[in-house]
Amino acid sequence: MYSKRSQQPLLGSKAESRPPLSRHSTLGEIHSIAEAKAANRKRYTYAAGFLVLSLISFAVQTETAVYIQHNLKWNKAYCMLYFTHGSWTLLWPTQLLILRLQRWHEPWEVFWRRHIKLLRQTAQMVEQRVPHQSAIASKRSPVPYMLRMTAMITCALTVAGGSWYVAVDLTTASDLTAIYNCSAFFAYAFSIPLLHEKVRFSKVFAVIVAIIGVLIVAYGDQSPSKHGSKSGGGAGGDMAPDPSNARDRPLGNLIIGVGSVLYGLYEVLYKRFACPPDGTSPGRGMIFANTFGSMIGSFTLLVLWIPLPILHFMGWETFELPRGEAAWMMAISVSANAIFSGSFLVLMSLTSPVLSSVAALLTIFIVAIIDQILPPPLKTPLTPAALAGGLLIIAAFALLSYATYKEMGEEAKRKVAEEIDEDEFDD
Template identity: 70%
Template sequence: MYAGCFLVLSLISFTIQTETAVYIQHRMGWNKAYCMLYFTHGSWSLLWPMQLLILRLQKWNVPWQPFWRRHVAILRSTAQMIQHRTLHLTPRQSQQSPLRYMIWTTAYVTCALTVAGGSWYVAVDMTTASDLTAIYNCSAFFAYVFSIPLLHEKVRFGKVLAVAVAIAGVLVVAYGGKAEESTPKHGGKSGGGAGGPDHDAKEPQNRALGNIVIGIGSVLYGFYEVLYKKVACPPDGCSPGRGMLFANTFGSMIGFFTLCVLWIPLPILHFTGLEKFELPTGDTAKMLLVSVLANATFSGSFLILISLTSPVLSSVAALLTIFIVALVDVMLPGDLATPLSGNAIAGGCLIIAAFIMLSVATYREMDEERRQKEMEVAESEVDEDEA
């Protein structure tokens, strides 16, 4: 139930972020790729304060000091569970501070995320929109590949087929009809989500190199999703509330690391002339604020979705945004509207079918694991009675 709610929230917020980011870059002319990436990832720092405010409003009658002590204790114990990969901490484990572990974890997870998101912006002017969309969204496949060795995911035919159908849907959307004539609107799940300049009017000169760059980004984004599940999510069996609480907290840690460290490329890009640093003003600033807040909402929901389910299911679910954005484009006013092609409908239907297939396969797997645990408990009780 929680996963379903946050899935809907993530789809809505990502659609808002994508449309506003495209409008900012294409209509308002504020095309600052890395700066937008810095703002959007930095906005994740708001997740924990907003979560704390909501929790405080829910428990307004509780005095602040007991409320704060309990909140910190839950976060600390959850971090210790993640560090030691167990729900049952020993006295020695419960006394160890998880701060150092979480700092290093935040650092390398953020770096993987930033490189993956930044690769999209690097490749946007080097390759075609269709190649960009198709290759980057193959991250769902790489999420499954990395899940096998890192999360000990079993190779199941149903899941493999679902991922293949999802990627086929992306290929239909990317290469069908007039895909080559338009800029990409789906910028990926980590970055600004906006398309770059209209680079499909002529054949890009560095298309092969651009495809290699975005291919590396696709691999890294699949790796980031699995890495987050491996090193920053509570072990299986943890309560959903604790998992959601820590997901937003870790998202804030990523945002804080981004604000404190990843500003360094901004002056380098400015003085080299690759991207002049200019703060947005007026309507552009207002639209950017909406886009940034929408990205923070999407990112928090997406982290929770991975924590409660799996990187593979979450990655395929995120592909639904391709079809949703296409539907929204039809309803935009005036010259902002984009006709919905038959290929977009066909590809969207394939992605939806893949998500349903994967959901059913995941539910069956969870049910199988639950029954296996019940059998193990029953057998242990029988052994105790015999003893």
């Protein structure tokens, strides 16, 4: 028996001294580290693509949602939440169509069997927290586990998104923006116990800078803001109320504070209990992320319709489908939300909840720029506060991206070194 640090036999051991690493082993280690770096670059390349897609779709959804609620006067909070989250059901069928087009000449039976097998194996990897299908210890069905996780994560997401709609008429635009987007901090806080995230100064500093940027955007000027929430939380980037309309500011702040905590928790729960563990191929992670998004959408459609008749009969929100222009704009907004949400789920699967949460804050700045170039009366001037806060958010995202990429590289090197060390030790 040997000590891996000293490479010498332990006292009392009858084993002989371990021979030094061979040139072949050294070359193998270099090759494994190079492969790990290539995998990280591929993962970040995919993540960058889905980040761009999520930012574009968010901007479309935000502007259409604002137009529906404030220009067309169709303001049905929970109904819009139900439609937007329910639209996630389309993620898996759309993905299946794309995959099928890529394998058009393959017989359908073979394609379908291979796809279902991949999803089943990935779900088993998620449940058992193993990065390779060869390490799956049990062949039991992962369906009960995925159903429980879908219910838990969807409820956290729905309450977080619903809190925005409840607080929207109770507090100010500034408070709504600042408090809800502090979910980036709570995502990091929950990542420490649930994901075993290490407390690193660079990440803490980046999150703090991002939140400072949000505070500058929120409180730097007193004009009404439409950048009060993240679409992934279900609020859809809807326009926040004018401060003069706030009726019960402390209660509203408390409600949106709970929503901020729950949204951060939702992100971490998704990463911990519904994403393949680190080391899984990026392609497998992307396919499973959109599949789980469809499960969230299906749970929303099948279960979360129950509050609709209750709200209707209580007189709190009369159920009414959008008509005419509102219906077309709602279709665009809902479709954009589905694209954003699918991209955001993939982004969290490929990177981390903290990085994804800070990345979502970029939408505040992007929507502000779009508002600047829209024609009147939709045009909203870009204020110095929005510009300064947006630049801080961008800087925080760049810093966090670099820190995360560097950490992923170090983790990959450590795992490769441990595997080679164990192989040499076993020999």
